Amino acid sequence: MKRSLVLALLGLLATTWLAAPADARWASSSPGSARALSTTVGAPGTVSATCGLLLDATVKVDWAASTSPWVTQYEVLWGTNSASPSRVDLVTGRTFTTPALSTGTWYFTVRSVKGAWRSPVSNQVSKSVSSVLFLGVVCS
Amino acid sequence: MRHKKLLIVPVLVGAALATGFAFAAWTSSGSGTAVAKSTTSIDSVIAPGTSAADLYPGATSSVTVTVSNPNPYPVMVHSVTAGSSTLVNVSCTAGTVTSDSRAFDADGLSQSDGSTKVIAANGSGTYVLVTHMATTAVDACKLQTFTMSLTAALASAA
Numbered sequence: 001m002k003r004s005l006v007l008a009l010l011g012l013l014a015t016t017w018l019a020a021p022a023d024a025r026w027a028s029s030s031p032g033s034a035r036a037l038s039t040t041v042g043a044p045g046t047v048s049a050t051c052g053l054l055l056d057a058t059v060k061v062d063w064a065a066s067t068s069p070w071v072t073q074y075e076v077l078w079g080t081n082s083a084s085p086s087r088v089d090l091v092t093g094r095t096f097t098t099p100a101l102s103t104g105t106w107y108f109t110v111r112s113v114k115g116a117w118r119s120p121v122s123n124q125v126s127k128s129v130s131s132v133l134f135l136g137v138v139c140s
Numbered sequence: 141m142r143h144k145k146l147l148i149v150p151v152l153v154g155a156a157l158a159t160g161f162a163f164a165a166w167t168s169s170g171s172g173t174a175v176a177k178s179t180t181s182i183d184s185v186i187a188p189g190t191s192a193a194d195l196y197p198g199a200t201s202s203v204t205v206t207v208s209n210p211n212p213y214p215v216m217v218h219s220v221t222a223g224s225s226t227l228v229n230v231s232c233t234a235g236t237v238t239s240d241s242r243a244f245d246a247d248g249l250s251q252s253d254g255s256t257k258v259i260a261a262n263g264s265g266t267y268v269l270v271t272h273m274a275t276t277a278v279d280a281c282k283l284q285t286f287t288m289s290l291t292a293a294l295a296s297a298a
Contacts, residue, residue, distance in 0.1 A: 027293065027295040028184070036271045116276065118279055
């Protein structure tokens, strides 16, 4: 009788063990997709330009921060051709001072930078540097 | 000989009992033996959920995916593979955006509410995935939609 009980239990255990893999069939691997969206980089705020000290012939350009709070760098595009700037300076911060300029009208725009991203350019500002007899060059 | 026969009977009885118990476990979802025994459960559908347009070079953000359960029994998501974006346009190449995997959790992954783990029968669950945009993302990657293929491991929660 005892032996019968033991064997019955063994049979129970063996079948339960064999039944276990059936549970694995419940598992499945489902394919699908996720979607992420990128933003763009906002242009800097209003740009302004001021002349340096008398006879300095430098121009200081400053601007308000980009509408994208994560922007930390800006490009100042400038030159004597209003449509095609010949110089590009990458700056950290929101101000840029030119070296002493030669005579002519100088145009400035600024755009925000993040990695390889560039924002649209800002408003354009300009300053004229002219030669004044006995005084040298003057910015106005 | 008679003794041997006597031994076989209890073994068969035990086996029959065990099979009965096994079915009992399978049917704990209350959907009946036939459903519980099915080996061809309907695959869940993983669809993109919400995502803010907030990725920029070097940024980390998050998106959601919705996992629907078309089966008449509850399931749990145990892991989600990492994802990598497909080609967006000629310049914005594949792999620009990636999503982190969610590592295997035997107790099931938490849904977006931070606590729910079971997706009810014929229900759906929302899961959060962390996403990254490469620092090298080019200008042509602005204002784009990035699709990442991924796979989720699910199992019956019954």
